[in-house]
Amino acid sequence: MTEALALELVAIEKSFGGVHALRGADLGARPGEILGLCGENGAGKSTILKVLSGVHPATSYKGTVRVRGREQRFMTTRDAEHAGIAIVHQELMLVPELSVGANLVLGRENKGGSLLGNIDDDAIEATARKLLAKFGVEGDIDPLVPVGTLGIGLQQVVEIVRALSQDAKILILDEPTAALTGKETDRLMEWLRGLREGGTTCIYVSHRMDEIFTICDRITVLRDGKTVGTVPAKPTSPDEVVSMMVGHAVGGKGVRATALEGARAEAQHELVVNELTVRLPGIAIESGGDDRVRTDAVHEISLTVRPGEVVAVCGAMGSGRTALLSTLFGCAEHGFTGSVRVSGKEVVLRSPRDAIAAGIALIPEDRKGRGLVLGMSVSDNLTLPPPKSRVARTLEWLGIVDEEEEELLAARRIKELRIRGAANAEVATLSGGNQQKVVIGKWLEDPPAVLLLDEPTRGVDVGAREEIYGLLAELGNKGTAILLASSDLPEVLRLAHRILVLRHGRIVAELDGRTSGEEDIVKIATGATDVVKTEVTAITNSASTRLEQAWQ
Numbered sequence: 115m116t117e118a119l120a121l122e123l124v125a126i127e128k129s130f131g132g133v134h135a136l137r138g139a140d141l142g143a144r145p146g147e148i149l150g151l152c153g154e155n156g157a158g159k160s161t162i163l164k165v166l167s168g169v170h171p172a173t174s175y176k177g178t179v180r181v182r183g184r185e186q187r188f189m190t191t192r193d194a195e196h197a198g199i200a201i202v203h204q205e206l207m208l209v210p211e212l213s214v215g216a217n218l219v220l221g222r223e224n225k226g227g228s229l230l231g232n233i234d235d236d237a238i239e240a241t242a243r244k245l246l247a248k249f250g251v252e253g254d255i256d257p258l259v260p261v262g263t264l265g266i267g268l269q270q271v272v273e274i275v276r277a278l279s280q281d282a283k284i285l286i287l288d289e290p291t292a293a294l295t296g297k298e299t300d301r302l303m304e305w306l307r308g309l310r311e312g313g314t315t316c317i318y319v320s321h322r323m324d325e326i327f328t329i330c331d332r333i334t335v336l337r338d339g340k341t342v343g344t345v346p347a348k349p350t351s352p353d354e355v356v357s358m359m360v361g362h363a364v365g366g367k368g369v370r371a372t373a374l375e376g377a378r379a380e381a382q383h384e385l386v387v388n389e390l391t392v393r394l395p396g397i398a399i400e401s402g403g404d405d406r407v408r409t410d411a412v413h414e415i416s417l418t419v420r421p422g423e424v425v426a427v428c429g430a431m432g433s434g435r436t437a438l439l440s441t442l443f444g445c446a447e448h449g450f451t452g453s454v455r456v457s458g459k460e461v462v463l464r465s466p467r468d469a470i471a472a473g474i475a476l477i478p479e480d481r482k483g484r485g486l487v488l489g490m491s492v493s494d495n496l497t498l499p500p501p502k503s504r505v506a507r508t509l510e511w512l513g514i515v516d517e518e519e520e521e522l523l524a525a526r527r528i529k530e531l532r533i534r535g536a537a538n539a540e541v542a543t544l545s546g547g548n549q550q551k552v553v554i555g556k557w558l559e560d561p562p563a564v565l566l567l568d569e570p571t572r573g574v575d576v577g578a579r580e581e582i583y584g585l586l587a588e589l590g591n592k593g594t595a596i597l598l599a600s601s602d603l604p605e606v607l608r609l610a611h612r613i614l615v616l617r618h619g620r621i622v623a624e625l626d627g628r629t630s631g632e633e634d635i636v637k638i639a640t641g642a643t644d645v646v647k648t649e650v651t652a653i654t655n656s657a658s659t660r661l662e663q664a665w666q
């Protein structure tokens with residue numbers, strides 16, 4: 115049984131102040147193997163991978179790291195890179211102000227030791243184009259634009275392309291597909307299979323069990339900073355892995371969120387959007403009669419979300435999901451036309467403040483940038499939105515905040531959502547999934563009239579996901595109108611009463627959430643099928659269905 119391991123971590127212990135993130139964790143992977151790494155939020159997955167990739171220097175933890183049999187004591191990420199280790203971090207690590215090209219080439223350049231300044235822009239652009247083409251995204255990503263101007267999904271693609279282009283012997287992917295849609299995920303899987311054939315070792319972290327079981331050879335499970343075990347993917351079932359993660363048996367599928375019935379709603383909030391058009395930033399509007407030239411991020415969208423209803427918007431990357439949601443939250447930088455009514459009243463949406471005043475809440479896609487104040491504590495983040503009662507608002511205006519009450523509220527939320535992290539801990543130090551729970555938790559006290567959710571469970575573990583679904587059902591029963599953008603199709607099918615499919619900023623179909631399948635959505639969203647004929651059977655309410663005419 116002396117099989118050569120490509121990498122081995124033995125008895126790793128790592129603390130952050132009083133938090134024991136790793137308490138004797140082990141991990142081993144063979145050459146040409148894809149090892150899945152699973153565990154609940156806060157189990158220590160990212161931490162152990164940061165040990166392996168030199169983010170946490172060798173002096174900061176206990177235990178042994180071996181790469182191809184040799185003990186290694188990495189002090190920096192550069193050391194790990196030299197040993198042939200590349201990592202796609204869970205949180206994006208790109209330099210937003212630099213171009214896509216510079217971000218892509220930066221990583222490769224470090225290896226040669228030359229300075230960025232020595233390479234001219236044309237060379238950077240050419241290399242970047244080649245790399246993007248290898249991933250088949252050269253048409254979607256312009257190497258010259260600052261990477262920070264891309265949507266989160268495309269930024270993640272850039273990050274993946276950068277790691278893949280390093281020709282590493284060991285490739286670590288920490289939730290690489292969280293922001294990807296099906297197409298990009300499939301491409302990544304294809305690429306990983308190719309690398310495996312070439313002998314590369316991959317470590318793959320994901321909360322999506324379908325992905326883990328599609329791509330991984332073996333699966334290691336962490337719980338509370340310790341390794342529970344490693345199992346071969348083949349005869350093992352997802353339920354068995356989840357049981358290992360949570361430490362007790364689980365079975366069956368969770369109930370569908372059918373609790374979200376408008377009829378039972380306590381309040382009657384409704385969102386009505388009429389002919390909403392949002393301009394794309396920085397694009398001259400000169401279509402010259404060719405209506406294929408895209409000038410709108412969102413084009414003449416009309417939709418209604420009834421009290422207690424969950425309406426999902428699905429579509430490929432860049433289809434307008436995020437633009438739609440952020441406009442409804444008052445964040446349309448370039449203005450919009452059309453009207454929005456909440457509970458019958460027309461609302462002005464010039465800023466998030468307007469949106470909040472109208473009873474609209476947003477759980478954004480980009481939790482790090484917009485969802486949280488990273489330097490503040492968990493408890494302050496949880497109690498951040500303005501309290502609704504006029505008395506409370508006046509008191510707050512006067513600078514009088516009932517701290518005791520806020521503390522109690524925060525403590526309750528931390529318990530309810532099982533947030534792993536102390537109330538006074540800085541949010542930035544929480545694991546990714548726990549940060550997301552804080553983002554959602556902060557809106558629950560005063561249920562909003564309209565709740566907009568953009569990829570709400572990205573990076574959230576299976577257990578917490580159920581808790582969040584339960585909370586959404588609760589909000590639905592209270593009469594909140596819920597508009598959900600998600601690329602997690604099982605999630606969409608489970609939560610949504612109705613599904614609107616977006617393509618190029620237009621609604622091309624409306625499907626029944628209960629009778630449709632993943633394939634129906636994908637086919638329409640990607641334009642693989644002509645909406646007009648075949649899909650009509652899957653479309654429930656053809657009268658309200660808007661078929662795409664001008665496009666394609």
Ligand SMILES: Nc1ncnc2c1ncn2[C@@H]1O[C@H](COP(=O)(O)OP(=O)(O)OP(=O)(O)O)[C@@H](O)[C@H]1O
Binds near residue numbers: 153158161534575
């Ligand atoms: N820099 C840090 N400072 C303080 N605590 C930290 C830091 N990094 C991680 N932790 C803590 O260590 C524990 C493990 O976190 P880690 O990020 O490894 O979890 P994870 O398994 O990757 O979870 P997720 O699925 O949510 O990404 C958590 O309790 C987290 O709050």
Ligand SMILES: [Mg+2]
Binds near residue numbers: 159161204546547
């Ligand atoms: Mg993590």
